[in-house]
Amino acid sequence: MTRPDAPAAAERPADGVPRRNWAGNVHYAARRFHRPETMDELRRLVAGSDRIRAVGTGHSFNRLGDTGGDLVSLAGLPPSVRLDPQRRTVTVPAAMRYGDLATFLHEQGYALANLASLPHISVAGAVATGTHGSGPTNGNLATAVAGLELVTADGDLLTVDRASDSFAGMVVGLGALGVVTRLTLDVVPTFDLRQYVRLDLPREALDAAFDSAYSVSVFTDWRSPRLREVWRKQRADQPPPPADWLGTTAADRPRHPVPGMPAENCTAQLGEPGPWHERLPHFRLGFTPSSGEELQSEYHLPRAAAAEALAALDGVAHLIAPVLQVCELRTVAADDLWLSPNQGRDSLAVHFTWIADAAAVLPVVAAVEERLAPFAPRPHWGKVFGLAPDAVAATYPRYADFTALLRRLDPHAKFHTDLLARYFPR
Structure with missing residues (x-):
């Protein structure tokens, strides 16, 4: 949440293909970097490579997209919509x-x-x-x-x-x-939204808060039993929350999710109406989100287990807080996509934005995963996690079907990476 959206100009290679991820914690190991300008060029490149991966904006925090072969950016292909x-x-x-x-x-x-x-x-x-x-x-x-x-x-x-x-x-x-x-x-x-930020939500009101608006994010620092901020993104034609909404108070100025960071990077708040794409994101497209470095982890749990799961994490709050920038809680509706973290269940997403110190963060990630284990957590595939492959596979009813599909479409593991090999061994 605190990195710029592209490497600094001095770090931007001449071919336009990034050599590292957005957070800077992964430097790509590819032997060659490519930026094809036509589909035919891309198809020849893929056919002729023994190992290849596509790279986008590099917003993964692990080595899911890393390869020792060819790394290809699609930014040079025709941009037609x-x-x-x-x-x-x-x-x-x-x-x-x-x-x-x-x-x-x-x-x-x-x-x-x-x-x-x-x-x-x-x-x-x-x-x-x-x-x-x-x-x-x-x-x-x-x-x-x-x-x-x-x-x-x-x-x-x-x-x-x-x-x-x-x-x-x-x-x-x-x-x-x-x-x-x-x-x-x-x-x-198209539709319009208003964004209201409310402060100090009681934990017992969390479920009601999630159901109160079109999109809701709740931020906490694991230093207080109350939840620090609620960002409510509601339809513009709906009435504003009452002054005493769920025992909270209204923010009197715009906020940034990370304390001390500049709020001007964030989308408009204080109930100012605006189009969907200028309210649903927390950050504005024309601004860098803020400054600094970070790591991120995220786990998706059955929403019905939210209260129990958060209570379990209270037991390691003393470990979480010292290495945390902010924790965001969200809900996501169930779907039927085989490897979606929300497959088959309405979900609570628990998102951690950590400090950029892997040695300090990784033991805390392990402690968080141990606490969440009874709730069948599914990690975000592009974040920092260490869950055992069999534990992850057990949470997905179609895991074996995806493995079979993977072997059928990529029989020689051309698109495989070390991280994929751990979770989907060939």
Whole structure:
């Protein structure tokens, strides 16, 4: 939450392909870096490589996207966007950022139903890892996908949609099934929201807070039994929360989720109405989120177990607090995508933004995972986690089906990485 959205100019290579991830904790091990400008060039590159991965905006905090072979950026491919008002879909290039897509859609009178807290992330990368926004009835970003185009291991171009076999297994594909080049997303009519920040929520009111608005994020520092901030993103035509809403008080000025960071980087608050894409994210597209470095972990749990899970984490709050910048709690609606962290269950997402000190953070991550183990946690695929492969597999009913799909589409492990090999051994 505290890194700029691109490397500094001096670190930006001439070919435009990043050599490290957004947070700076992963330096890519690829032998070669590529930025093709045509589909034919990309297909030849994929067909001729023994190991290859696509890289977007680099917002993963682990080595899911790292490879010792070829790393390819799709930012040089034609940036065409095709809106289909009759089908209410939009087809976009994989490398497009959500913020740029949202601006285009709003100008055309359309919207996406959900957005993540950062509009700087690429569409394909967010979808592939099951990245999400928030809301009691909002699915994660991958649930909007109506179709995919990808280059498979032999260089062929494969197009699939919701009527295709195994489509639900291919959407959250971890980049392991091929290089996704285009995605078709569902759209809805554009809409306006207001954002209100409330302070000091009692823990027992958390469930009611989550159900109170279109999208809700709750921030805590694990230093107090009360929850520090509630960011409510409600439809603009709904009445504002009453002065005594759930025992909280209204923020009297704009806030940043991380204490001490500049609020001008954040989307408008204090109930000021505005279009969906300027309220659903926490951060504004034209600004860097803030400054500094970080690591992130995130776990998705059954929403019904929220109170018990948070009580379990209270037992390690004394470990969490010293290495934490902020913790965000969100809800995400259930879906049917095989490797989605929300597959089959309405979820509570517990997101930790840590300090940028792996030696200090990793033992705390292990303690958090031990506490959450009784609740069948699913890690965000692109964050820092250490859960055992069998524990992760046990939480996904279609895990074996995805493994079989992986072996069928990529029989020679062209798109595999060390992290994938741990969780999906060949």
